[in-house]
Amino acid sequence: MADSPDLGVERTLVLLKPDAVARGLAGRIITRFEDAVLKIVGVKMAQLDAEFTRKHYFDLEERLGADIYNSTAKFMQTGPVIALVLEGVDAVAKVRQIIGATYPNLAAPGTVRGDYAHQTKASSEVSGKAVMNLVHASGNSDEAKYEVGLWFGEEEQFEYETLAEKLAY
Numbered sequence: 001m002a003d004s005p006d007l008g009v010e011r012t013l014v015l016l017k018p019d020a021v022a023r024g025l026a027g028r029i030i031t032r033f034e035d036a037v038l039k040i041v042g043v044k045m046a047q048l049d050a051e052f053t054r055k056h057y058f059d060l061e062e063r064l065g066a067d068i069y070n071s072t073a074k075f076m077q078t079g080p081v082i083a084l085v086l087e088g089v090d091a092v093a094k095v096r097q098i099i100g101a102t103y104p105n106l107a108a109p110g111t112v113r114g115d116y117a118h119q120t121k122a123s124s125e126v127s128g129k130a131v132m133n134l135v136h137a138s139g140n141s142d143e144a145k146y147e148v149g150l151w152f153g154e155e156e157q158f159e160y161e162t163l164a165e166k167l168a169y
């Protein structure tokens with residue numbers, strides 16, 4: 001048997017956005033990740049500035065346009081966020097499933113966005129404000145590597161050393 005079997009364990013970045021922190025939902029949201037055997041290996045609270053927001057959402061303006069970039073960047077700086085590095089089997093995809101679709105009205109019941117938010121794309125377009133959808137999570141494994149590295153130094157991330165620790169619950 002190989003010394004280190006590939007368990008499919010990976011890391012992903014999660015942000016509890018200003019609306020989640022302000023509404024006192026942090027604990028309930030984190031519990032959902034922990035219940036799905038996603039382990040916290042890094043955590044911090046931060047107030048974003050314009051420069052760091054640009055680094056985090058570096059491709060958003062190109063993907064969705066300047067108006068959406070600007071409203072999202074503004075929203076992300078309205079209050080503190082909580083950043084987490086989560087580790088687990090298929091963590092990137094699993095976290096995206098747990099948080100649900102980008103537009104909360106389309107997010108399934110049982111997902112974080114589906115249960116705790118309600119905004120539609122149309123309401124954001126009318127108001128010119130960002131979709132307040134509580135959580136950001138890396139969209140794929142390349143994005144996860146970039147975002148985890150942007151937010152957390154090596155020394156700010158912890159290791160579960162043994163197989164038992166990695167899988168235990």
Ligand SMILES: Nc1ncnc2c1ncn2[C@@H]1O[C@H](COP(=O)(O)OP(=O)(O)OP(=O)(O)O)[C@@H](O)[C@H]1O
Pocket residue numbers: 060064068071072101102121124125129130131132133135136137138139
């Ligand atoms: N049509 C829109 N109007 C206003 N804000 C939007 C719109 N589309 C996206 N956003 C904002 O931009 C963020 C990034 O959009 P993206 O397409 O990357 O969705 P996502 O990957 O589900 O969200 P996130 O990157 O925050 O995890 C969304 O979470 C939302 O806050």
